[in-house]
Amino acid sequence: MKIKNISKKIYHKAFREILWQIPLITLLAFTISITINHLRSDKIPLIGNWSVDARFSDSDGKTLVISLEKARELFENNLAIFIDARPKEQYEEGHIKDALFLPWQEVDTYFMEIAPILEERVSNMERVKSDNGENKNISNAIITYCDGESCELSHELALFLKEMGFNNVHIMVNGWTLWHEAGLPVSVEKK
Amino acid sequence: MIKEKIDYQKILFNVLRIFMGVIFIYASYDKILNPEAFAKAVYNYQIMPDFTINIIALWLPYLELLIGLCLITGIWLPGATTISTSLMTIFISLMLFNLSRGLNINCGCFSTQTTQDTIGPLTILRDIAFLLSSLYLTLRIFFFSKSQDF
Numbered sequence: 001m002k003i004k005n006i007s008k009k010i011y012h013k014a015f016r017e018i019l020w021q022i023p024l025i026t027l028l029a030f031t032i033s034i035t036i037n038h039l040r041s042d043k044i045p046l047i048g049n050w051s052v053d054a055r056f057s058d059s060d061g062k063t064l065v066i067s068l069e070k071a072r073e074l075f076e077n078n079l080a081i082f083i084d085a086r087p088k089e090q091y092e093e094g095h096i097k098d099a100l101f102l103p104w105q106e107v108d109t110y111f112m113e114i115a116p117i118l119e120e121r122v123s124n125m126e127r128v129k130s131d132n133g134e135n136k137n138i139s140n141a142i143i144t145y146c147d148g149e150s151c152e153l154s155h156e157l158a159l160f161l162k163e164m165g166f167n168n169v170h171i172m173v174n175g176w177t178l179w180h181e182a183g184l185p186v187s188v189e190k191k
Numbered sequence: 192m193i194k195e196k197i198d199y200q201k202i203l204f205n206v207l208r209i210f211m212g213v214i215f216i217y218a219s220y221d222k223i224l225n226p227e228a229f230a231k232a233v234y235n236y237q238i239m240p241d242f243t244i245n246i247i248a249l250w251l252p253y254l255e256l257l258i259g260l261c262l263i264t265g266i267w268l269p270g271a272t273t274i275s276t277s278l279m280t281i282f283i284s285l286m287l288f289n290l291s292r293g294l295n296i297n298c299g300c301f302s303t304q305t306t307q308d309t310i311g312p313l314t315i316l317r318d319i320a321f322l323l324s325s326l327y328l329t330l331r332i333f334f335f336s337k338s339q340d341f
Contacts, residue, residue, distance in 0.1 A: 014269035014333050021270020025261065029254035037226065037249050044226050050234055050241040148294065150235045
Protein backbone atom coordinates (compact mmCIF):
# COMPACT_ATOMS: atom_id res chain seq x y z
CA MET A 1 0.00 0.00 0.00
CA LYS A 2 2.81 2.35 1.00
CA ILE A 3 4.78 1.49 -2.14
CA LYS A 4 1.70 2.20 -4.23
CA ASN A 5 1.40 5.65 -2.64
CA ILE A 6 5.05 6.45 -3.33
CA SER A 7 4.81 5.29 -6.92
CA LYS A 8 1.92 7.66 -7.41
CA LYS A 9 4.24 10.51 -6.47
CA ILE A 10 6.78 9.66 -9.12
CA TYR A 11 6.84 12.26 -11.80
CA HIS A 12 6.42 9.97 -14.80
CA LYS A 13 6.85 12.75 -17.34
CA ALA A 14 10.44 13.26 -16.15
CA PHE A 15 11.18 9.58 -16.78
CA ARG A 16 9.90 9.89 -20.33
CA GLU A 17 11.88 13.10 -20.86
CA ILE A 18 15.26 11.69 -19.88
CA LEU A 19 14.93 9.14 -22.66
CA TRP A 20 15.50 11.89 -25.22
CA GLN A 21 17.19 14.58 -23.12
CA ILE A 22 20.22 12.51 -22.08
CA PRO A 23 21.12 11.41 -25.64
CA LEU A 24 20.41 14.91 -26.95
CA ILE A 25 22.62 16.69 -24.37
CA THR A 26 25.49 14.21 -24.77
CA LEU A 27 25.32 14.26 -28.57
CA LEU A 28 25.04 18.04 -28.68
CA ALA A 29 28.12 18.34 -26.43
CA PHE A 30 29.99 15.88 -28.64
CA THR A 31 29.10 17.69 -31.88
CA ILE A 32 29.97 21.13 -30.47
CA SER A 33 33.28 19.89 -29.04
CA ILE A 34 34.41 18.21 -32.27
CA THR A 35 33.36 21.21 -34.39
CA ILE A 36 35.06 23.79 -32.17
CA ASN A 37 38.21 21.69 -31.90
CA HIS A 38 38.32 21.44 -35.69
CA LEU A 39 38.12 25.24 -36.01
CA ARG A 40 40.71 26.02 -33.33
CA SER A 41 44.29 26.93 -34.17
CA ASP A 42 45.50 24.85 -31.19
CA LYS A 43 43.34 21.82 -32.00
CA ILE A 44 44.30 18.42 -30.70
CA PRO A 45 44.02 15.18 -32.71
CA LEU A 46 40.94 13.07 -31.93
CA ILE A 47 43.19 10.11 -31.27
CA GLY A 48 46.36 11.17 -29.49
CA ASN A 49 49.77 9.56 -29.23
CA TRP A 50 50.13 8.63 -25.54
CA SER A 51 53.38 6.68 -25.81
CA VAL A 52 56.03 7.53 -23.20
CA ASP A 53 58.29 9.24 -25.78
CA ALA A 54 55.46 11.43 -27.05
CA ARG A 55 54.17 12.36 -23.60
CA PHE A 56 57.54 13.42 -22.23
CA SER A 57 58.70 15.61 -25.07
CA ASP A 58 59.74 19.25 -25.39
CA SER A 59 57.91 22.02 -27.25
CA ASP A 60 59.45 20.83 -30.55
CA GLY A 61 58.10 17.33 -29.99
CA LYS A 62 61.58 15.90 -29.27
CA THR A 63 61.52 13.26 -26.57
CA LEU A 64 63.30 14.05 -23.30
CA VAL A 65 63.17 10.50 -21.98
CA ILE A 66 66.33 8.80 -20.77
CA SER A 67 66.45 5.12 -19.88
CA LEU A 68 67.48 3.74 -16.50
CA GLU A 69 70.51 2.06 -18.10
CA LYS A 70 71.74 5.30 -19.66
CA ALA A 71 71.08 7.27 -16.45
CA ARG A 72 73.00 4.67 -14.49
CA GLU A 73 75.93 4.85 -16.90
CA LEU A 74 76.08 8.67 -16.56
CA PHE A 75 75.76 8.41 -12.77
CA GLU A 76 78.70 6.00 -12.59
CA ASN A 77 80.81 8.35 -14.73
CA ASN A 78 79.83 11.42 -12.67
CA LEU A 79 78.20 12.87 -15.73
CA ALA A 80 74.67 13.25 -14.42
CA ILE A 81 72.94 15.63 -12.06
CA PHE A 82 69.71 14.19 -10.75
CA ILE A 83 66.91 16.49 -9.66
CA ASP A 84 64.03 15.18 -7.58
CA ALA A 85 60.75 16.89 -8.53
CA ARG A 86 58.62 15.23 -5.82
CA PRO A 87 57.30 16.89 -2.64
CA LYS A 88 59.64 17.27 0.36
CA GLU A 89 58.21 14.39 2.36
CA GLN A 90 58.82 11.89 -0.45
CA TYR A 91 62.32 13.28 -1.06
CA GLU A 92 63.20 12.87 2.60
CA GLU A 93 61.88 9.31 2.65
CA GLY A 94 64.41 8.42 -0.03
CA HIS A 95 65.99 9.83 -3.17
CA ILE A 96 68.71 9.06 -5.71
CA LYS A 97 72.15 9.60 -4.14
CA ASP A 98 73.26 13.27 -4.45
CA ALA A 99 70.00 14.26 -6.15
CA LEU A 100 69.08 17.91 -5.77
CA PHE A 101 65.67 18.74 -4.31
CA LEU A 102 63.52 20.95 -6.52
CA PRO A 103 59.83 20.11 -6.03
CA TRP A 104 57.86 21.25 -9.05
CA GLN A 105 54.89 22.24 -6.91
CA GLU A 106 57.11 24.74 -5.03
CA VAL A 107 59.55 25.57 -7.81
CA ASP A 108 59.20 29.34 -7.26
CA THR A 109 60.32 28.96 -3.65
CA TYR A 110 63.24 26.60 -4.22
CA PHE A 111 64.64 27.51 -7.63
CA MET A 112 66.67 30.56 -6.56
CA GLU A 113 68.20 28.47 -3.78
CA ILE A 114 69.04 25.58 -6.09
CA ALA A 115 70.14 27.53 -9.19
CA PRO A 116 73.72 28.41 -8.01
CA ILE A 117 74.31 24.84 -6.78
CA LEU A 118 73.00 23.48 -10.07
CA GLU A 119 75.21 25.82 -12.09
CA GLU A 120 78.27 24.82 -10.04
CA ARG A 121 77.50 21.14 -10.52
CA VAL A 122 77.01 21.66 -14.25
CA SER A 123 80.46 23.31 -14.56
CA ASN A 124 81.99 20.47 -12.47
CA MET A 125 80.32 17.99 -14.76
CA GLU A 126 81.65 19.78 -17.85
CA ARG A 127 85.13 19.52 -16.33
CA VAL A 128 84.72 15.79 -15.72
CA LYS A 129 83.52 15.38 -19.28
CA SER A 130 86.54 17.22 -20.75
CA ASP A 131 88.92 15.23 -18.51
CA ASN A 132 87.23 12.11 -19.79
CA GLY A 133 88.01 13.02 -23.40
CA GLU A 134 88.49 9.47 -24.62
CA ASN A 135 84.87 8.62 -23.87
CA LYS A 136 83.33 11.11 -26.27
CA ASN A 137 80.21 9.09 -26.96
CA ILE A 138 78.99 9.76 -23.42
CA SER A 139 77.35 13.16 -22.97
CA ASN A 140 76.46 14.71 -19.63
CA ALA A 141 72.90 15.33 -18.52
CA ILE A 142 70.58 16.92 -16.01
CA ILE A 143 68.03 14.24 -15.21
CA THR A 144 64.73 15.05 -13.52
CA TYR A 145 62.59 12.34 -11.99
CA CYS A 146 59.53 11.74 -9.87
CA ASP A 147 57.56 8.55 -9.26
CA GLY A 148 54.97 6.72 -11.34
CA GLU A 149 54.54 6.22 -15.09
CA SER A 150 52.13 9.14 -15.32
CA CYS A 151 53.90 11.53 -12.94
CA GLU A 152 54.14 14.88 -14.74
CA LEU A 153 56.23 16.72 -12.12
CA SER A 154 59.56 15.73 -13.69
CA HIS A 155 58.31 16.69 -17.14
CA GLU A 156 57.14 20.14 -16.05
CA LEU A 157 60.42 20.65 -14.20
CA ALA A 158 62.49 19.56 -17.22
CA LEU A 159 60.65 22.01 -19.48
CA PHE A 160 61.14 24.75 -16.89
CA LEU A 161 64.89 24.07 -16.64
CA LYS A 162 65.22 24.14 -20.43
CA GLU A 163 63.40 27.45 -20.43
CA MET A 164 65.84 28.71 -17.77
CA GLY A 165 68.69 27.98 -20.19
CA PHE A 166 69.96 24.61 -19.00
CA ASN A 167 71.00 22.15 -21.72
CA ASN A 168 70.85 18.36 -21.95
CA VAL A 169 67.85 18.12 -19.67
CA HIS A 170 66.27 14.66 -19.60
CA ILE A 171 63.51 12.83 -17.76
CA MET A 172 63.79 9.41 -16.18
CA VAL A 173 60.16 8.31 -16.25
CA ASN A 174 59.03 6.53 -13.06
CA GLY A 175 62.57 7.33 -11.95
CA TRP A 176 62.41 6.75 -8.22
CA THR A 177 60.74 3.33 -8.43
CA LEU A 178 63.06 2.12 -11.24
CA TRP A 179 66.22 3.34 -9.49
CA HIS A 180 65.20 2.02 -6.10
CA GLU A 181 64.08 -1.37 -7.45
CA ALA A 182 67.34 -1.73 -9.37
CA GLY A 183 69.20 -1.44 -6.04
CA LEU A 184 71.17 1.61 -7.18
CA PRO A 185 72.62 4.10 -4.63
CA VAL A 186 70.05 6.11 -2.69
CA SER A 187 70.03 8.49 0.28
CA VAL A 188 67.48 8.68 3.07
CA GLU A 189 67.07 11.85 5.13
CA LYS A 190 64.27 10.77 7.48
CA LYS A 191 65.18 8.62 10.45
CA MET B 192 1.15 26.46 6.26
CA ILE B 193 1.56 23.80 3.57
CA LYS B 194 1.99 26.45 0.91
CA GLU B 195 4.84 28.08 2.89
CA LYS B 196 6.66 24.74 3.10
CA ILE B 197 6.35 24.17 -0.64
CA ASP B 198 7.72 27.66 -1.37
CA TYR B 199 10.70 27.06 0.90
CA GLN B 200 11.54 23.84 -0.93
CA LYS B 201 11.16 25.60 -4.25
CA ILE B 202 13.64 28.28 -3.16
CA LEU B 203 16.12 25.63 -2.01
CA PHE B 204 15.64 23.79 -5.30
CA ASN B 205 16.27 26.91 -7.37
CA VAL B 206 19.28 28.01 -5.29
CA LEU B 207 20.90 24.58 -5.65
CA ARG B 208 20.00 24.40 -9.33
CA ILE B 209 21.72 27.71 -10.08
CA PHE B 210 24.62 26.92 -7.75
CA MET B 211 25.30 23.62 -9.53
CA GLY B 212 24.88 25.34 -12.90
CA VAL B 213 27.57 27.88 -12.01
CA ILE B 214 29.84 25.11 -10.69
CA PHE B 215 29.56 23.13 -13.94
CA ILE B 216 30.18 26.16 -16.13
CA TYR B 217 33.16 27.19 -14.00
CA ALA B 218 34.50 23.61 -14.16
CA SER B 219 34.30 23.59 -17.95
CA TYR B 220 36.04 26.95 -18.49
CA ASP B 221 39.73 26.07 -18.04
CA LYS B 222 39.30 22.68 -19.72
CA ILE B 223 37.77 24.24 -22.84
CA LEU B 224 40.61 26.77 -23.01
CA ASN B 225 43.33 24.12 -22.53
CA PRO B 226 42.25 20.86 -24.17
CA GLU B 227 45.79 19.49 -24.38
CA ALA B 228 46.45 20.00 -20.67
CA PHE B 229 43.07 18.50 -19.79
CA ALA B 230 43.80 15.48 -21.99
CA LYS B 231 46.91 14.93 -19.84
CA ALA B 232 44.76 15.10 -16.70
CA VAL B 233 42.39 12.50 -18.20
CA TYR B 234 45.35 10.31 -19.19
CA ASN B 235 46.80 10.54 -15.68
CA TYR B 236 43.75 8.83 -14.23
CA GLN B 237 45.06 5.73 -16.07
CA ILE B 238 41.64 4.22 -16.54
CA MET B 239 40.51 4.91 -20.09
CA PRO B 240 42.12 3.32 -23.19
CA ASP B 241 44.61 5.66 -24.91
CA PHE B 242 42.51 6.10 -28.07
CA THR B 243 39.58 7.53 -26.07
CA ILE B 244 41.61 10.11 -24.05
CA ASN B 245 41.47 13.05 -26.47
CA ILE B 246 37.82 12.48 -27.35
CA ILE B 247 36.86 12.45 -23.67
CA ALA B 248 39.03 15.52 -23.02
CA LEU B 249 37.24 17.39 -25.81
CA TRP B 250 33.72 16.17 -25.08
CA LEU B 251 33.53 16.30 -21.27
CA PRO B 252 34.04 20.07 -20.82
CA TYR B 253 31.26 20.85 -23.32
CA LEU B 254 29.01 18.32 -21.59
CA GLU B 255 29.68 20.16 -18.31
CA LEU B 256 29.03 23.50 -20.01
CA LEU B 257 25.71 22.31 -21.45
CA ILE B 258 24.61 20.83 -18.14
CA GLY B 259 25.51 24.11 -16.42
CA LEU B 260 23.50 26.10 -18.96
CA CYS B 261 20.51 23.72 -18.65
CA LEU B 262 20.58 24.00 -14.85
CA ILE B 263 20.79 27.79 -14.87
CA THR B 264 18.13 28.31 -17.54
CA GLY B 265 15.91 25.49 -16.24
CA ILE B 266 15.56 23.68 -19.56
CA TRP B 267 15.85 19.90 -19.96
CA LEU B 268 16.17 19.57 -16.20
CA PRO B 269 15.40 15.83 -15.88
CA GLY B 270 18.17 15.01 -18.36
CA ALA B 271 20.63 17.60 -17.01
CA THR B 272 20.27 16.59 -13.35
CA THR B 273 20.49 12.88 -14.19
CA ILE B 274 23.72 13.43 -16.14
CA SER B 275 25.09 15.72 -13.42
CA THR B 276 24.41 13.15 -10.67
CA SER B 277 25.92 10.37 -12.79
CA LEU B 278 29.00 12.47 -13.58
CA MET B 279 29.58 13.38 -9.92
CA THR B 280 29.24 9.69 -8.95
CA ILE B 281 31.75 8.68 -11.64
CA PHE B 282 34.20 11.47 -10.67
CA ILE B 283 34.15 10.51 -6.99
CA SER B 284 34.54 6.79 -7.79
CA LEU B 285 37.53 7.50 -10.05
CA MET B 286 39.19 9.67 -7.41
CA LEU B 287 38.64 7.07 -4.69
CA PHE B 288 39.97 4.34 -6.99
CA ASN B 289 43.14 6.29 -7.74
CA LEU B 290 43.66 7.33 -4.13
CA SER B 291 43.32 3.70 -3.04
CA ARG B 292 46.04 2.62 -5.49
CA GLY B 293 48.31 5.43 -4.33
CA LEU B 294 48.31 7.63 -7.43
CA ASN B 295 49.23 11.21 -6.59
CA ILE B 296 47.63 13.07 -9.50
CA ASN B 297 45.92 16.30 -10.37
CA CYS B 298 42.15 16.13 -9.97
CA GLY B 299 41.49 18.04 -13.20
CA CYS B 300 38.19 19.12 -11.64
CA PHE B 301 38.46 22.89 -12.00
CA SER B 302 42.00 23.46 -13.23
CA THR B 303 44.25 21.78 -15.76
CA GLN B 304 47.39 22.99 -13.93
CA THR B 305 49.46 20.14 -12.51
CA THR B 306 50.38 22.18 -9.43
CA GLN B 307 46.76 22.71 -8.38
CA ASP B 308 43.91 20.60 -7.12
CA THR B 309 45.74 17.36 -6.30
CA ILE B 310 43.36 14.52 -5.40
CA GLY B 311 42.91 14.20 -1.65
CA PRO B 312 40.27 13.92 1.06
CA LEU B 313 39.28 17.58 0.59
CA THR B 314 38.62 17.25 -3.15
CA ILE B 315 36.56 14.13 -2.47
CA LEU B 316 34.54 15.82 0.30
CA ARG B 317 33.94 18.80 -1.99
CA ASP B 318 32.69 16.52 -4.77
CA ILE B 319 30.48 14.61 -2.32
CA ALA B 320 28.84 17.96 -1.43
CA PHE B 321 28.24 18.58 -5.15
CA LEU B 322 26.90 15.04 -5.55
CA LEU B 323 24.43 15.53 -2.68
CA SER B 324 23.23 18.82 -4.20
CA SER B 325 22.81 17.19 -7.59
CA LEU B 326 21.08 14.17 -6.08
CA TYR B 327 18.63 16.44 -4.25
CA LEU B 328 17.75 18.16 -7.54
CA THR B 329 17.29 14.83 -9.32
CA LEU B 330 15.13 13.32 -6.56
CA ARG B 331 12.95 16.42 -6.39
CA ILE B 332 12.38 16.36 -10.14
CA PHE B 333 11.60 12.67 -10.30
CA PHE B 334 9.78 11.98 -7.04
CA PHE B 335 8.43 15.14 -5.47
CA SER B 336 7.62 17.50 -8.30
CA LYS B 337 4.92 18.27 -10.76
CA SER B 338 5.67 19.83 -14.11
CA GLN B 339 4.63 23.30 -12.93
CA ASP B 340 7.22 23.21 -10.12
CA PHE B 341 10.16 23.97 -12.43
